[in-house]
Amino acid sequence: MKPDIDWANLGFGYIPTDYRYVSNFKDGAWDEGALVTDATITLSECACVFQYSQSCFEGLKAYYTKDGHIVCFRPDLNASRMAETAARLEMPPFPEDRFVEAVKQVVAANKDFVPPYGSGATLYIRPFMIGSDAVIGVKPANEYHFRIFVTPVGPYFKGGAKPMTIKVSDFDRAAPHGTGHIKAGLNYAMSLHPIVVAHQEGYAENMYLDPQTRTKVEETGGANFIFVTKDGTLVTPKSPSILPSITRRSLMYVAEHYLGMKVEEREVLLSEVPDFAECGLCGTAAVISPVGRIVDHGRVIDLPSGMEEMGPYTRKLYDTLTGIQMGRIDPPEGWVVKIA
Numbered sequence: 001m002k003p004d005i006d007w008a009n010l011g012f013g014y015i016p017t018d019y020r021y022v023s024n025f026k027d028g029a030w031d032e033g034a035l036v037t038d039a040t041i042t043l044s045e046c047a048c049v050f051q052y053s054q055s056c057f058e059g060l061k062a063y064y065t066k067d068g069h070i071v072c073f074r075p076d077l078n079a080s081r082m083a084e085t086a087a088r089l090e091m092p093p094f095p096e097d098r099f100v101e102a103v104k105q106v107v108a109a110n111k112d113f114v115p116p117y118g119s120g121a122t123l124y125i126r127p128f129m130i131g132s133d134a135v136i137g138v139k140p141a142n143e144y145h146f147r148i149f150v151t152p153v154g155p156y157f158k159g160g161a162k163p164m165t166i167k168v169s170d171f172d173r174a175a176p177h178g179t180g181h182i183k184a185g186l187n188y189a190m191s192l193h194p195i196v197v198a199h200q201e202g203y204a205e206n207m208y209l210d211p212q213t214r215t216k217v218e219e220t221g222g223a224n225f226i227f228v229t230k231d232g233t234l235v236t237p238k239s240p241s242i243l244p245s246i247t248r249r250s251l252m253y254v255a256e257h258y259l260g261m262k263v264e265e266r267e268v269l270l271s272e273v274p275d276f277a278e279c280g281l282c283g284t285a286a287v288i289s290p291v292g293r294i295v296d297h298g299r300v301i302d303l304p305s306g307m308e309e310m311g312p313y314t315r316k317l318y319d320t321l322t323g324i325q326m327g328r329i330d331p332p333e334g335w336v337v338k339i340a
């Protein structure tokens with residue numbers, strides 16, 4: 001059924017589509033999986049996901065390229081990251097090749113919901129997995145539900161990406177025992193209060209520091225940091241407790257191989273942030289959101305790139321990566337995966 005969607009005014013909310021992909025794990029094995037039409041899940045009140053939050057997810061998007069194909073961007077990296085997250089949560093990894101096939105299947109089945117090229121809107125793809133059988137003693141579930149639904153979403157920035165003001169948070173993003181490098185709702189649950197507080201204070205986002213020393217930059221609730229030095233080096237924090245963003249890894253490659261920039265992945269001290277020329281947050285949804293100002297307990301750090309627009313290096317990185325994604329610039333082998 002052709003949906004009646006006003007692509008130009010689409011927001012960032014859930015719109016159910018025709019099909020979702022489902023596979024269940026039972027007696028030690030994943031079943032063959034299928035596309036289904038039911039957008040609801042019925043579970044025991046004692047399902048492990050409800051009691052002990054055994055759940056994880058991924059996020060990627062499908063869209064039309066310039067030459068009229070439906071594609072998605074590096075789904076193999078979402079597959080491998082979800083397998084790593086699952087292992088840390090004692091969940092059975094969904095096979096990575098099947099993950100990529102399932103993404104293709106569910107997007108193809110919902111192709112009428114892929115927004116047109118140039119609209120800025122995309123089809124957001126949400127794979128997730130939950131512990132689905134009843135567990136009351138604290139232990140991993142025996143059965144799991146893997147599902148991928150898709151939902152069309154509007155452009156992340158309506159009317160251009162204005163630099164934002166963020167704050168250095170008093171909260172730790174994730175539990176300090178190393179759950180920061182997994183993509184799981186439990187980390188997001190812990191970020192809800194800090195982000196509500198930040199918004200009440202007028203900040204767009206939180207900069208979290210390492211919980212041990214509170215001197216090193218980690219990430220925000222849902223995006224990695226990139227910085228650019230005054231001489232054009234891309235610097236991004238290295239830490240065992242930040243989520244390995246696919247966008248950030250792609251930007252590092254683009255910086256080095258397309259733009260000839262120097263790239264450093266290393267510890268970044270809060271004390272050196274005032275020396276940087278540009279700052280941005282990177283993730284699938286927005287690609288790069290520029291940061292113009294960082295407030296550290298009353299101390300204001302203004303990035304030289306200012307509050308009007310992205311800095312020049314950030315702009316180049318943004319234009320090159322989105323150009324690769326949209327088929328305007330030749331991609332590295334395997335980055336842009338054709339679905340239809």
Ligand SMILES: *Cc1c(COP(=O)(O)O)cnc(C)c1O
Pocket residue numbers: 059183184219220221222223224243244245246247248282283284285
């Ligand atoms: C998803 C996510 C990101 C961004 O990763 P991408 O793969 O670029 O979308 C960054 N930080 C956290 C905590 C995340 O969950």
